[in-house]
Amino acid sequence: MFPASSSPSRSRPHQKTAYVRAVSQGDYEMEFYSVAINHDVSGEEDCGEDGSVRILTPIKAPNVPLHGGFAAMDNKLYCMGGDPPYRAGRFYEPVRRFYALDTSSRNRTKSSWKKRASMRNGRFLPPTVVVDGKIFVFGGIEGPYCHTRHWAEVFDTKSGRWSSLLPPPQLPTAYGLFAVALPDLGKILVGSCEDEFLYTYYPEEGLWELLDHKMVFGISCHVKPVAVHATLFWFDDCNLHAYNLVDKWSYSGCIKDLEKVVPLESLMPPNVDLFYPAVHHVAGNVFSLLCLEYFSSEHRATLLHCVKFSISDLVVQGGEDVCFNAAVRSADAYSIQTPSQILDAVVIVVDGLKTFNERIACRVKWSFASLAQLKKKILKCSVDWDMSLLISEILSSINVSLNPIPQ
Template sequence: MSSSTDPDCSEQPPLIPSIPDDVALNCLARVPWSHHPTLSLVSKSIRSLLYSPLFFTARSLLQSTEPLLYLSIRSPLSPSLWFSLGRTNDQDYPRSLVPVPTAPFSSVGSSYAALGSTIYVLGGSTNDVPTSRVWALDCRFNKWLPAPSMRVGREFSAAGVVDGRIYVMGGCVVDTWARSTHWAEAFDPRTGKWEAVPSPIEIRDKWMHASAVVDGKIYAMADRGGIVYDPRNGKWESVESELDSGWRGRACVVDGVLYCYDFSGKIWGFDGKKKEWRELRGVENGLPRFLCGATMANMGGNLVVVWEEEGRGSRKETEIWCAEIGVEKRQDGRELWGKIGWVEKVRSVPSRSSIVHCVAVSV
C-alpha cells in the first residue's frame, strides 16, 4: 500500500484557487460551449474536468446545456465524415465545422436518431448488404461506441425518438418470419434491448425515404403513401394526403410545424392542426434561390438549414453553407415567418462531396 506521502496520492490542485471545487464546478458549468477550447488551456485540472461525466451532469442539472449541430458528409475520401458546429455570439470567433473522429463504419442508407447527447446511426448497407449494426456517437466526448444491434438488417429505414425510446421501421424485405415480426422495432437505452413493435401486414412492403416526429407520432414517408405510428396507443394510420403530397426531401420539426425545402427553392411548413402547407416568409432575400443538397435540423428552437455550393476559388472544392433562422407563427397561425440570424460558409470539403444528414443534440 502506498504511504500517505506518496506523490501520486497528493490532492489535486483546486479548479479555481481560493474557491471550493463544488462552487468552481457550478461556475465553470455555465461557461458557453464555444469558450471551452480556451477554458481548457487555463489548467490541467480544468481541462480534466471538461472531459468528465461530472461536468456534463452539472451542465444538465443547471440547465446550461446548449444545442450542437452534427453533420455527416460523404466525400471521395471517405463515405462518412463527421463534423460539429456550435453556437457563438462572438463575431470575432468564426463559425466553422469542426472535424469529429472518423466513424468506424462505412455504410450507405443509415437512419439517424438523437437521444440526449447521443446520436445513433442505425443500420445501412455495406457492400450492398443491409446491416443490423448500430453505432452511437457520444457527443460529450465525440467518441464512437458500438450499441446493441437491431434484430434485422435495414437500409433507408424511418426512425424517431418518442418518450426516451428509439423507434425504427422499414428498410427490410419481409421474406422471413424474423424480418416480418421485426419490421418495426423499439430500443430502450435503459435496458439496452430491442423489442418488436407489432405492425399491420399491409404496410410492410413500404420503403422509407424520410421521417420525423410530430406531436409524439412518428411520420414515415414511403414510396407509395406515408404512414404514421403513435407509440402511446400502438396505432398505425396513413399519412394525410395533404402532408404526403407536399413533403419533399429531408425535413425537421420546430414548434410543432414540419418544415421542408422544395424543388422551387422555397421553405414550406405544414400545420398539422389545420392540415395546410404554408410558405415560410421573410427569408426570400437572405438565402440563395436554390439550395443544393439542403437538409434541416431543429437547433434549440431555431430552424437550421445546411446546403452545398461550388467552391468560388481556383481550388476545386465543395463549400458547406449554413443558416440559422428564427421561426414564428403570425396572424393566429395562418402565416409562418422567419428571421435569418446568420448565413455563413462553415467548411470547404473535397469536390463532389455531399451532405448525408444533419442532426442537433443538447450538450
C-alpha cells in the first residue's frame, strides 16, 4: 500500500512542517502556527510519555483576507481569495487577491506576505491542491458571479500566470466540496460530501473523468482526505477511514492508544466545530493527526495536538475484505491562545538544517501527570492573564522548569 521510496530514514536531509491557518480572536485576523510533523518518525514508540508541551506564538498576517484558499509548495505558503473588506450596503463578493510567504526567511513580519498576480475570479474557501508546480483552485464561487466557465483555474508558479480550466460535465455541489492531489497517478480527485459521484481531473490533458467507485464511508463536510499512492485516508467521528481508488476497498477503524494522548470527546461534535482533525502523510507508513483540545474558555487555553501514528500492512479477509491496524507512535502538545476558528493546515518540506518552529516561545518537558496538573490549575484560575504568562506561572508553581528553544 505504501511506496517503498517513501520509507522513513534517519539520514533524510529534510523535515516536514505543518502550517496551521487560524482566525484570531478579538482582531479577527489571519494567523499561522508552524508544527514539525516528522521529528523522530523512525524512533521507538512512546505514545507521548516523553513528549513536550510548547507554547506557540502565531505568525500574524493582517493583510491576508480571511476564508480564502490555502496551499504550500517548496518553501512558500499561498493564500488566494477570501472575504472582502466590510462595506455597508455592498453585495458580498469574494476577492481575487493572491499572497505568498517565503517560510525560509528567518525575519518574518506582518509585511512578509507579498502580493502576486490576482486570480481571474474571487473565491470563498475554494479547495486547493498542488500538482507538478501548479496550484489548482476549484469552486468557491456562488451567487450572480457563479458561472461554469469560471469554476476552476490554475496558477503556474514558473510563468506567474493564472488560467481557467474547463469545468466538469456536472458541477459538484458547492457545500462540502473537496479536492485531493494524486501525484503518483497524475490526477486530482474532486467531489462533494453531498454527491455520490466523484471526478478525476487529468492536469496534463485538461480532461475530466467520472470515477467508478464503491466508497462505503462518505467524506464529511470540512474533512480533507490525504492520498498516498492510490489510497485516500481521512479522520472522522473518532475513526480513521481509508479507500483505495484502484482496488475499490474501504476500511474504517480506530487508532490504537489515541485516547491516551487526546481525550476522545475533543474529536467529536460539537468540539470539532472549531477545527476538524486533519491527517497528513509523514513518510512510509507514518501519518500525523492534528487536532485541538479546548479546555479553558475563561483563559482561552487550547492544546494543539500532533499525534504520529503508523499503519500496518493490509490483511485480506474473506477474499475481498481488507483491514489494517493503526497505532500511535508518539505525540506532541502545543499550547496556543484559542482562535476564533482554525481553517485548515498544509505541509511544507523544508531543509532539515534549518530551525523550524521559530515562533515557539518555550519548551516544557511533561508527563501525563504534570499535563493533567496544568489543565486543573488553568481551570481553577480566576485572573484573566495572558495565556503564555499564565502557563509559565502555573508550571513554575508545580516545579516544572522552562527551557528556551534555541532560535
